[in-house]
Amino acid sequence: MVAEEEAAAEEKVNAGKEREEAEEEEMQQQIDEIEKLRKELAAAKEAAEGYLNKLKYLMADFDNYRKQMEKHAASRVETIKAELLLKFLNIRDDYQRAVESARQKKSEPAVIEGLEGILKNIDSLLSSEGVMPIEAVGTPFDPSVHDAIAFSPREDAKENTVTAEIRRGYMLNGKVLRPSMVEIARKIVKNSDVANNGGAGEE
Structure with missing residues (x-):
């Protein structure tokens, strides 16, 4: 009887140890899993930061490219504008000579006034464009x-x-x-x- 009780007690103790060992093993597995997830999260975060930096560089490059294109376009517009205004200056020269010739020849006042009016309009246009x-x-x-x-x-x-x-x-x-x-x-x-x-x- 005593022997049976001792055997039952020992079995109970062994069962408790096995349960504790199983719980410790399960806990260790959970710790290992958490550590694994933590490392994966750190790697993912590092990769995300790398992608973010690349995106920032790409955005900066695109912004510089956009500014260069805008500057080039503005420069081209200014060049075309200057070429057109030079043509207007040549037209103005022609009308200036026409006015001077009409005055020298003492042409009809209406003719002189008409030429002077056109010349005045050309000067007004040039002035409005910054000339x-x-x-x-x-x-x-x-x-x-x-x-x-x-x-x-x-x-x-x-x-x-x-x-x-x-x-x-x-x-x-x-x-x-x-x-x-x-x-x-x-x-x-x-x-x-x-x-x-x-x-x-x-x-």
């Missing part, structure tokens, strides 16, 4: 906005001063659209000045 005339006569010669095509010996003007405007020049939004064709002064050297300079040299 402004370049100052020339009486200003110092500036090769960035003036083209010297003639020289005038003058005593009453400072050397390299623009004395006449052959063809009017224009600026477009601060840039030269068409340079002015001008005549500039050349100082006349008087014989008395030469003699004085020569005499000074001899001394």
Whole structure:
């Protein structure tokens, strides 16, 4: 009887140990599974960050490309606009000559007024597009906005001063659209000045 009770107690203890071992094994499996999931989550997060960075680079490249295309398109539009405005300037030159010719020939006032009206409308259109005339006569010669095509010996003007405007020049939004064709002064050297300079040299 005692032996049976001891055997039953030992069996009960062994069963408890087996149950504890099974629970520990199950818990370890759960821990391993959680660790595995944690590693997979970290790898997925790292991959997602990599994809996000690549996406950011692609978006930045696309934005730069878009800006370049917009800049190129704007530049092309400005070039086409400048070409068209140059043609309008040539038309304006023709009407300016027509007005001057009509005045010289003393044409009918209505004809002169009509030509002047057209010329005024052209000037208004050019001004609305940012086209402004370049100052020339009486200003110092500036090769960035003036083209010297003639020289005038003058005593009453400072050397390299623009004395006449052959063809009017224009600026477009601060840039030269068409340079002015001008005549500039050349100082006349008087014989008395030469003699004085020569005499000074001899001394």
